[in-house]
Structure formats: structure tokens, C-alpha cells
Amino acid sequence: MEIIKRGVPPGERVYTGVCRNCSTEVRFKRSEAEVHEDQRDGEFVSVCCPVCHSLIYGTEQKMKSALFSGQDWRDR
Numbered sequence: 001m002e003i004i005k006r007g008v009p010p011g012e013r014v015y016t017g018v019c020r021n022c023s024t025e026v027r028f029k030r031s032e033a034e035v036h037e038d039q040r041d042g043e044f045v046s047v048c049c050p051v052c053h054s055l056i057y058g059t060e061q062k063m064k065s066a067l068f069s070g071q072d073w074r075d076r
């Protein structure tokens, strides 16, 4: 079989977030996060801050830039 366009399984989707309490930045997979359904706002994901244990809300990262150069990954 040949993959024409590669998709991303839900659990492999990557999110980033910044802790509002201590400014720690994290990147995590959806499978590592808690997924919440909100009737008004749709779904959102959260993880526990590894530094101060506050809740960090994730923003989904689009994968296309990562596949090529990795420039958009905020590793620095």
C-alpha cells in the first residue's frame, strides 16, 4: 500500500501550552493529556504542569511544518 497523504491518529496529535502560573512551556501528545468536552466551547485538552502542578491548556500544533524543517517547533 502507498500512503498518498499521511494523517495523524488522534492520540498522536501534538499540543503545546504555557503554564499561566509559572510560564513553563510544554509540548505533549493528546494521548498524554486529559480531553474535556465543553458544550459551549467545544473540546479542550489539558495537562498538569510538571513544575508547579497547575493546569496547562494545550493548543494543537499543525504538523506540516514539523515534517519538513522543524523550524516551527519551539524547542529553543
Ligand SMILES: [Zn+2]
Binding pocket: 019, 020, 021, 022, 023, 024, 049, 050, 051, 052, 053, 054
Ligand atoms: Zn507551572
